[in-house]
Amino acid sequence: MEIYWVLGIPIAGGVFLALWGSRRNAPEINALVSMLTFLAAAMLTQRIIEQGPMMVGNGWFFIDSFNVFLVTLTAFVAFTTSLFSRPYMRIEKEHGRLNDKRLRLYHSSYQVFIAAMLLALTTNNMGILWVSMEAATLATVLLVSLYRTPASLEAAWKYFILCGVGIAQALFGTILLYFAAEKVLGSGGTALLWTQLNGVKAQLEPTVLQLAFVFLLVGYGTKVGLAPLHNWLPDAHAEGPTPVSAVLSGLLLNVALYAVMRCKVLVDGALHTDMAGNLMMGFGLLSVVVAAFLIKRQTDVKRMFAYSSIEHMGLITFTFGMGGAVASFAGLLHMTMHSLTKSAIFFAVGHATQKAGTQVMDGIRGLIKTNPTVGWGLMLGTVAILGVPPFGVFASEFLIITTAMHEHPWATPFLLTALGVAFAAIFGRVQPMVFGETELPRLPHMPALAPVFVHLGLVLMLGLFIPPYLAAWYRQAAQLLGG
Amino acid sequence: MALSYHLQVVNLLAALLLLISFAMLSQRRIVGLITLFAWQGAALAVSTSLVAWATGQHHLYYSAALTVLLKVIVMPWIFYRLVKELDVNRDVEPMINIPTTMLIGIVLVIFAFNLALPISALSGTVTRSTLGIAMATVLLAFLMMITRSKAIPQVIGFLAMENGLFFAATSATYGMPLVVELGVALDVLVGVFVLGIFFFQIRETFDSLDLKHMEKLKEK
């Protein structure tokens, strides 16, 4: 029942904003719709905690502990981002970079995007999963190019084409999956339902599933930003408006990885080998290393943090590839932490770049003097994402490294080096931005930075103490993932 | 082992599909490319209807109708209008010369045929031998995408790839469930609309649809 609210509210919001999004209070409506979505998601979570996994709508939707926590996370970050985007987009309009028509497109696409992601998370049908992933991409293409600068158009084009090619591979993987499933489950809609597939996964043809997983990993992995298919990510995340960067980095990457994980569970059951896990470890490790070494060369702050997203998603992919209870737990925890922290960073960066009028890092200095809240927000966020205790990212990274040392010691030097290099690079860049010398005076108005500190506060809290129900939740989800 | 006549015709249409993919690779004019894409959609629709008739899978009739509507009528029309309104230069301008492209194409076809053999062996449909052609179509469309530097040929390559995937689904498994196909069709249609809007934006900013203008965002 709640699922229909969770999906229906953003869709209705999207339609409403498509028609009336040019009004002056469109940002407030956007925030209101997002809040209602979050409340519906919270109610859904409550129901799942009480009743356990459930299928809704005659098998169309399936909610278990793995995706319900992602649903809540998505709805929450969407809500806080909409709060951040309220004043941010207003100021962008004042600066002349946007007009009412584009804001209408922005607001309605935002809601449609959230709806598509929530559909991808809750659907039971692997085909509909594909459809909603592609829909999520389509909803954001025009958002990336919102500023109509040459760079943003190029970024949006690369995003569309590269993700399109990737998703076509994923479609082929889905076809192969259906092909294997049809033999066991018969043709018709039931053969693509994940719950059914999970039940018969031992009977699915191994060779076909192997091939299918390769295509699915390459396809959905392009959307996760795994190297060497990551080319579109820095551009798309850097050139769009900051709220779009925040939801792309914080949410879409998670949903794509969720799709990969659902497939991995099926493939592991059919293959009884570690092929899926090994592939994921390989791609994940490659992404971490590639991203870490490319961070040093960045001059644009949003691009730098986009590479940081690639690095963290690579780390999570590596973790899930390792498999096992602890690793899966760590992976889920890291997904949460990364979402919250990265979006917080983007909020702070957004305000900083808006004030400074440039995204180039050399052009931003001394935030602590001109705007202490932004300065502190950025500093704390950076420190958090780099894995400094007591923030939550440290806890998950610690678990990941120790598990790696235990089971795959060969990977640990790579991981540690990459994390270290990234630490040095990012910290070295952010430090002058926050504490550097500047002659600019302190700015008059206070930006709305509540979302930043709420996120960071959550991350800090989870780093110090994970509430028991949350821990149980993660453990349940980890078990589902084959822990 | 002589197949029944409609299945022979399906094989013939599959060969025609492959021929059209090669013709798209060697096509020099954008309008010709759009026409070939429409023909590809038509061959696909006829083939799907024949399979529906031969095997009694009635949901394939709906897929065929959807294909005709979208890929033979609506999308080519949208592209013709885009070409006219954007006043695009009518040449395709490939990045590698056409004979070399065709040679690479043949290699890809051999690769695709090899890749499809184990899957074909496992399939239970009567059209399983056409899976190799479907994969070859996908790879050739991919080749077209990466060797074209203009926006519209790249997009047509992308849509041709989707055609190939649809054909693969039909030949290996008698098509995906109808709801999934509807979803895919919807995605593709929305994608084309988004692209149309996007082309206008590109044209406004760069005064041309040549994607060479859009290579500035490299690693510094």
Added chain:
Amino acid sequence: MSTGILLQIAQTLIAILLAPLLMGWVNQCRAWLQGRSAPSIAQPYRTLRKLFHKDAVIASNASPLFRFAPYMIFACMALAAGIVPTIANDLPFSPAADVIALVGIFALARAFQALAAMDIGTSFGTLGARREMLVSFLAEPALLMVFFTASLISHSTELSVIVATLAHRDFIIYPSMAFAAVAFWMVSTAENARIPIDNPATHLELTMIHEAMILEYSARHLALIEWAVAMKLFTYSALGIALFVPWGIAPQGDFSALPLALAAMIVKLGAGGAVLAFIETISAKVRLFRAPEFLGTAFLLAVLGMLTHFLLEV
């Protein structure tokens, strides 16, 4: 056995005698399509008769090869025309009708043609010879691939076996033959010097290939060469019919089917000639440097046909 030999001679004579008629028919169709009035169908015969009555004028530095070449070319074409099954299959000469041998016969004729063109030493002759060699160098592999596709289906390279297999089995559509048909059309366009590779009516230096090679010939030599050109077209058409639409050819030793075979042949050649005229009317000649591309496409299509055979028909 003697009836077989009689039939063989009859088929060869029919081919030789009807070839100019085919040429005349193609010209007439072309004229109709272009909206002008055509010369009569028998015009090529009149041209040949006129040429035979003339005195030959030969350059003073011509070698014996120059005089000998037209006879050689005519003989090759007559042999080719005789062994390709046009009305009856599996005649006494047909063991010689191996497709690879057939390609060799064409190559022999072409070699003599080119050598004779270069014999006098004028620049037009050499020009034509070099262009002709370029075109056929690329066309021959494509033609061989087409033949291989047909051979793969019938498990033999003998034309009689191919025709027997394709004509007298149950009607099966072979997609590989569809590819091969397109490739064959492209190759025969190149080999017979038709549009879009070469314009048989042009004498412009920039554009002519075949006409450049025969500029120096006159009278009976020219007549023999023109006749050989007509026979080449006839042979290629008969080859195309034998490979792709072989129904109607009388099977071995079945004499009652001969009248039907004759009628079928006339109808098919007539249709083929009309289609050729139509394609010539709607196409433009491609520039010479695009000819390799054209033939490369033919080759690739033929290879595709073979690959499709392995995928779909095995």
